[in-house]
Amino acid sequence: MIHFDNVTKTYANQGRPALENVNLDIEKSEFVFLVGPSGSGKSTFLRLVLKEERPTSGRIHVIGRDLARLTNWKVPLLRRRIGCVFQDFRLLPNKNVYQNIAFALEVIGKPRRFIRKVVPEVIDLVGLEGKRDRMPDELSGGEQQRVAMARAFVNRPMILLADEPTGNIDPATSIGIMKVLDRINRTGTTVVMATHDAAIVDSMRKRVIELEYGKVVRDQSRGVYGQAY
């Protein structure tokens, strides 16, 4: 699903590369934790997958496509197959739960009929039944993140990228969020989650990839967060 072949990424004004000689393979339906200190390259990794950035060298294949060969106008089509969740939720403040999720579908031209059918399903999936008319400022952090996940998942993407989704959420609520992610993963969606949350990583025992200063230092199948700190 995601294939990094000797990828290096150096940003313009920085000396040290954000990612250095990264070789990775992530298969379909895998659940991967991306861990490492701030600045280790986790966010860069996710941006490269979305083609928000281009690698300085190396090749990246996502869902079988070579990103280097992907023309600019095909990039939106790729992004429709990838869902994104962020630490700051990124909801539209003037739209309610239903509209926020529907927005993702309206914007890619899906018909009303389709939206009306699919959005309620995904609202139930994330556990927000009955809250479809709430505005974001009427929701707790955990609930807002669920809306974001619903929006990311509503188009049944093949990959779900999560950049520190539990960063702004208390530990108890985080468990609920992770349950939703797990449910999504069980439907066959590949999940890549960048995180600082040691407790969650330790409790779920999924594949852990550790980055340090842009290099992959550990790639463990049923890993824990970290050893040497």
Add this chain to the structure above:
Amino acid sequence: MRAQFVFHEVWIGLRRNLTMTVALIVVVAISLSLLGTGLLFVKQVDNTRSYWQSRVQLSVYLCTAASLGGTCAKDGAVTPAEISAIRNELLGTHDVTSVQFVSQAQAVQQFEQEFANDEPIVKYTDKDQIPSSFEIRLKNTEADAGAVTSVMDGAPGVSEVVDDASILDQFYKLLDGARNAVVSVAIFLLIAAILLVANTIRLSAFNRRRETSIMRLVGASNFYVQLPFLVEGMIAGLFGWLIATGLLIGVKSLLLSSLQSVFPYGVQLSTADLVEVIVIAMITGLIICGSTSFLTLRRYLRV
């Protein structure tokens, strides 16, 4: 359904940016109106020129009892013998195409007709002071006028030779001056309009950056992301043009017609002329709004 979505986004954008959009509409309206007015002036001058080209060109005014010009003070009113002499002279001149005598009686009649609306002038002008004249048409205006004038000036019985063309030249200069002034202001305003379009789009894009970034993330095509802004720009331009059209119609009917009483155009601008100017204004407006929107979006809306 998609169209509905786009128009909904456009409506939201317009509402958020209302003051800037209104400013844009006003500037576009004024600059297009001024441009159109300048074009109307140009057309008016052209039409006037061609109209007068074929009409009376030279007037040789003959002495009356009260005239003071030429030899009149010395010799008094023109005699019939002098009239025939002058007529023969004129008919003999090479480039004169027609000679027409206007007697004093006829001249008085024309005078009363022309100033029919101005009672005081008619009442207080001494009819004896209105001279008879020869109205002459020349084959080639500029060149021949000089020749005929030099021959007639100072001839017995001739009070004054008036070259209509020189009068009209003054008038053309005035209109040209007005046109240049109007067009320069129009150009400044068009530049202002371009800057305003760019700024409005920039502001709009900034206001909507949350929606835009989510749209890009979720995989909306570039076209879809840019479309609401383009439409906003075009709508503002369209409204500006509509207002300009109204103003131009006003200019044509009110301004130019009222100037008619001061300057004798001889020929009015037709509706076809007005329509042509309005269409030119529309095309200018479209090009300006469209291209500026497009270029600004490429710069400020990351796609």
